[in-house]
Amino acid sequence: MLLAHARTETRLTLRNGEQILLTLLIPIALLAGFTLIDIISLPEPRVDSVVPRIFALAVMSSAFTGQAIALGFDRRYGVLKRLAATALPRWMLVGGRVLAGLTVVAIQLVVLGVLAIALGWSPSLPGVLWSIALGVLGALTFGALGVLLGGTLRAELVLALANIIWFVLLLAGGIIVRAESMPSGVATIVELLPSGALTEGMHQALNGAGPGWQPVLVLVVWGVLASVVAGRTTRLT
Amino acid sequence: MSASETRPAVEVSGLVKRYGSTTAVDGLELRLAHGKVLALLGPNGAGKTTTVEVCEGFLRPDAGRVRVLGLDPHADSGELRPRIGVMPQGGGAYPGVRAGEMLKLVASCAANPLKPDWLLDVLGLTNVLKTPYKRLSGGQQQRLSLACALVGRPELVFLDEPTSGMDPQARRLVWDMVAALRADGVSVLLTTHLMEEAETLADHVVIVDHGRVVAEGSPAQLTTEDPDCQQLRFKARAGLDTSLLTAALPEGCHVAEAASGTYIVTGRVDPQVVSTVTAWCAQQGVLAEELHVGRRSLEDVFLELTGRELR
Numbered sequence: 143m144l145l146a147h148a149r150t151e152t153r154l155t156l157r158n159g160e161q162i163l164l165t166l167l168i169p170i171a172l173l174a175g176f177t178l179i180d181i182i183s184l185p186e187p188r189v190d191s192v193v194p195r196i197f198a199l200a201v202m203s204s205a206f207t208g209q210a211i212a213l214g215f216d217r218r219y220g221v222l223k224r225l226a227a228t229a230l231p232r233w234m235l236v237g238g239r240v241l242a243g244l245t246v247v248a249i250q251l252v253v254l255g256v257l258a259i260a261l262g263w264s265p266s267l268p269g270v271l272w273s274i275a276l277g278v279l280g281a282l283t284f285g286a287l288g289v290l291l292g293g294t295l296r297a298e299l300v301l302a303l304a305n306i307i308w309f310v311l312l313l314a315g316g317i318i319v320r321a322e323s324m325p326s327g328v329a330t331i332v333e334l335l336p337s338g339a340l341t342e343g344m345h346q347a348l349n350g351a352g353p354g355w356q357p358v359l360v361l362v363v364w365g366v367l368a369s370v371v372a373g374r375t376t377r378l379t
Numbered sequence: 380m381s382a383s384e385t386r387p388a389v390e391v392s393g394l395v396k397r398y399g400s401t402t403a404v405d406g407l408e409l410r411l412a413h414g415k416v417l418a419l420l421g422p423n424g425a426g427k428t429t430t431v432e433v434c435e436g437f438l439r440p441d442a443g444r445v446r447v448l449g450l451d452p453h454a455d456s457g458e459l460r461p462r463i464g465v466m467p468q469g470g471g472a473y474p475g476v477r478a479g480e481m482l483k484l485v486a487s488c489a490a491n492p493l494k495p496d497w498l499l500d501v502l503g504l505t506n507v508l509k510t511p512y513k514r515l516s517g518g519q520q521q522r523l524s525l526a527c528a529l530v531g532r533p534e535l536v537f538l539d540e541p542t543s544g545m546d547p548q549a550r551r552l553v554w555d556m557v558a559a560l561r562a563d564g565v566s567v568l569l570t571t572h573l574m575e576e577a578e579t580l581a582d583h584v585v586i587v588d589h590g591r592v593v594a595e596g597s598p599a600q601l602t603t604e605d606p607d608c609q610q611l612r613f614k615a616r617a618g619l620d621t622s623l624l625t626a627a628l629p630e631g632c633h634v635a636e637a638a639s640g641t642y643i644v645t646g647r648v649d650p651q652v653v654s655t656v657t658a659w660c661a662q663q664g665v666l667a668e669e670l671h672v673g674r675r676s677l678e679d680v681f682l683e684l685t686g687r688e689l690r
């Protein structure tokens with residue numbers, strides 16, 4: 143049951159043009175763009191600073207924005223009710239979506255990683271392992287936030303908010319411009335955002351000694367809070 | 380008979396459900412015997428969908444007692460859901476999902492499902508197996524939704540307006556399927572706006588209005604209760620002056636032009652009344668066409684009970 147549900151959800155995501163644009167095409171374009179074109183000043187090799195940002199963006203795009211919009215419209219179209227009316231237990235209804243979300247993130251990281259290697263990225267093995275672990279944690283945290291948004295509000299509102307939040311976090315949430323190059327007061331706040339924490343963690347994991355405890359803690363706290371609230375507010379329709 | 384077969388499949392008493400200041404269901408009583416078909420009739424907004432959703436455990440009642448297969452649909456939903464089939468009034472599929480994919484997914488959620496391919500074939504959906512849900516026609520979406528309700532071999536099915544948007548062929552197919560379910564001992568609770576559907580399928584008809592039961596019984600009981608309420612219908616030129624006919628008819632009979640050119644005489648219709656009507660027609664120089672004497676139709680009962688104004 144769980145696998146059938148997860149498989150269907152994954153296939154639907156990969157078949158949806160807007161989802162592909164959001165989860166793959168935009169991150170691919172930004173990865174290539176920032177690496178090859180001198181838009182923002184970055185230390186050489188540029189790809190090493192670009193990859194953590196793009197990984198964080200990719201996770202946020204699919205687990206948060208993509209998930210929220212899909213859930214908002216699935217509720218509108220009565221899909222959740224349809225599945226809840228079967229023998230599928232309640233936890234599997236969530237489990238299937240989580241599993242599908244993780245599968246999509248895995249596909250994103252593989253595609254983007256291969257492209258990055260083609261652009262001259264040469265990560266260390268511990269760096270890669272850490273970034274996978276962070277990818278999973280980030281997907282769960284952003285996924286919980288996505289469910290919170292998509293499971294509570296009207297579909298149109300979800301669509302608008304999920305896109306706006308994505309854009310704001312991309313520009314001002316520590317992804318394109320990292321927290322360290324912001325004024326110190328702002329930086330502290332940005333590092334406490336899930337987007338800032340994930341980017342920072344990815345950066346330290348891939349270019350430093352490990353993700354560091356702060357980003358991990360920030361992501362866990364956001365994830366737990368979002369899950370608890372979402373558990374209370376999510377509605378089937 | 381086992382204990383589960385003597386107990387009613389659905390038992391609702393004193394059900395109240397409010398949305399803010401609107402009372403959608405207002406003290407409703409309902410009883411669906413095991414293995415029977417119950418049709419819930421009522422104008423738009425009467426509270427049919429709300430009642431059904433309470434029985435399915437999707438809505439919590441504000442008051443009253445609801446037992447479905449002996450279980451509390453909300454508290455025992457985990458135990459109940461595998462045993463019921465649900466066809467909602469609309470929707471129920473991912474917009475981008477293919478028809479076959481959706482049914483397989485729902486089938487995979489059941490312990491002992493019917494073969495999805497067989498069911499799609501029976502419902503005439505084999506040629507749209509790979510078509511995304513949003514590109515199915517309204518009637519095809521309805522048929523897929525019915526398939527999803529039946530694929531888990533339920534003991535009890537809730538069908539909310541199962542034939543709305545279907546062409547006559549598809550409607551007959553659904554009627555045949557409901558009859559087959561009943562023959563297999565499956566209990567069915569359906570809502571409909573089609574009187575013919577209720578008369579054809581239901582053992583028991585419940586007419587609701589403003590969230591209350593206004594009449595119930597078998598279709599025959601509902602239409603023949605009152606021997607003084609028979610009808611004679613005929614068609615003739617529109618706009619005839621019926622005052623002479625009214626005067627000629629025995630006491631207790633009324634005549635009215637129900638629709639342009641359709642006349643209905645209501646009351647105790649005996650041979651004398653028929654002869655009076657035809658004599659009057661001859662006087663007027665018109666031919667009474669499609670002259671028909673019979674019981675009131677279920678639609679007449681329905682309109683009489685729920686009024687003629689639009690909801």
Ligand SMILES: Nc1ncnc2c1ncn2[C@@H]1O[C@H](COP(=O)(O)OP(=O)(O)OP(=O)(O)O)[C@@H](O)[C@H]1O
Pocket residue numbers: 398401402403421422423424425426427428429430468
């Ligand atoms: N989610 C809701 N919020 C507020 N009011 C609602 C909601 N759902 C239904 N209602 C109201 O409750 C009443 C009963 O609605 P319900 O959907 O049960 O009617 P129905 O008999 O199924 O009608 P129809 O024949 O049109 O399907 C209506 O007045 C409707 O406006």
Ligand SMILES: [Mg+2]
Pocket residue numbers: 427428429468539
């Ligand atoms: Mg309804």
